[in-house]
Amino acid sequence: MSETSLEGRNAVVTGGGSGIGRACAVVLAARGAAVAVWDLNGEGAEQTVAQIREAGGKGIAVAGDAAEAAAVADATARTRAELGPVTILVNNAGITRYKPFLELTEQDWDETIQVDLKGPFLVTRAIVPDMLEAGWGRIVNISSSSTQSGSPNLAHYVAAKGGVIGFTRALAAEFADKGITANNVPPGFVDTPLMRSSVSDPEKVAQRMPMKRAGRPEDIAYAVAYLASEEAAYVTGHTLSVNGGRYFS
Numbered sequence: 001m002s003e004t005s006l007e008g009r010n011a012v013v014t015g016g017g018s019g020i021g022r023a024c025a026v027v028l029a030a031r032g033a034a035v036a037v038w039d040l041n042g043e044g045a046e047q048t049v050a051q052i053r054e055a056g057g058k059g060i061a062v063a064g065d066a067a068e069a070a071a072v073a074d075a076t077a078r079t080r081a082e083l084g085p086v087t088i089l090v091n092n093a094g095i096t097r098y099k100p101f102l103e104l105t106e107q108d109w110d111e112t113i114q115v116d117l118k119g120p121f122l123v124t125r126a127i128v129p130d131m132l133e134a135g136w137g138r139i140v141n142i143s144s145s146s147t148q149s150g151s152p153n154l155a156h157y158v159a160a161k162g163g164v165i166g167f168t169r170a171l172a173a174e175f176a177d178k179g180i181t182a183n184n185v186p187p188g189f190v191d192t193p194l195m196r197s198s199v200s201d202p203e204k205v206a207q208r209m210p211m212k213r214a215g216r217p218e219d220i221a222y223a224v225a226y227l228a229s230e231e232a233a234y235v236t237g238h239t240l241s242v243n244g245g246r247y248f249s
Contacts, residue, residue: 015093017044188243
């Protein structure tokens with residue numbers, strides 16, 4: 001097995017039913033991993049798995065809420081039953097809701113923290129025992145470039161994703177001697193259905209980027225695949241910025 005191959009590995013990608021999550025699932029499967037695609041939208045998860053299978057890969061669709069402990073337990077049990085122990089985890093599921101700070105409600109704040117920060121905690125807590133048993137694991141959390149540059153109307157989201165970066169570093173420190181790495185990828189302006197639903201003129205925004213284009217979901221997926229590989233065995237606690245030059249770190 002080459003250092004870039006993921007043959008024999010089982011992966012979970014949360015929020016894998018569309019956008020960046022779908023691209024991550026497809027790329028990991030193309031490199032040999034069996035992928036459990038978790039998503040609140042079961043139909044989207046099935047579509048991702050169909051794409052994986054059409055390309056000759058192996059995947060299963062698991063519908064459920066990655067921010068609810070009971071649903072995470074059920075999804076983990078099903079994944080282990082159908083694929084086996086999981087040693088690659090991509091925490092991608094999240095929500096983005098633009099709202100000026102003084103209009104934020106406690107519910108806005110709590111829901112965003114629940115999905116974007118508590119969700120990765122719940123899923124990681126469920127999966128890490130498999131990694132410890134194997135003596136090998138890769139945790140890749142999708143954060144956001146908004147944590148690096150700040151962003152108006154997204155205080156709740158930036159706070160949650162900033163927490164994801166801190167969470168990643170804490171995991172990296174705690175499990176570094178157990179064969180488990182933890183890293184995060186903060187995407188920049190990426191062309192996804194979610195982005196197009198919240199930005200009125202994405203092409204105009206893209207022209208303000210140094211590369212004059214929006215990122216593609218695959219741009220993020222390739223970075224995730226690297227961090228999930230044996231090639232990245234000595235990389236942990238790292239923030240791998242994939243943003244087309246929007247922010248230099």
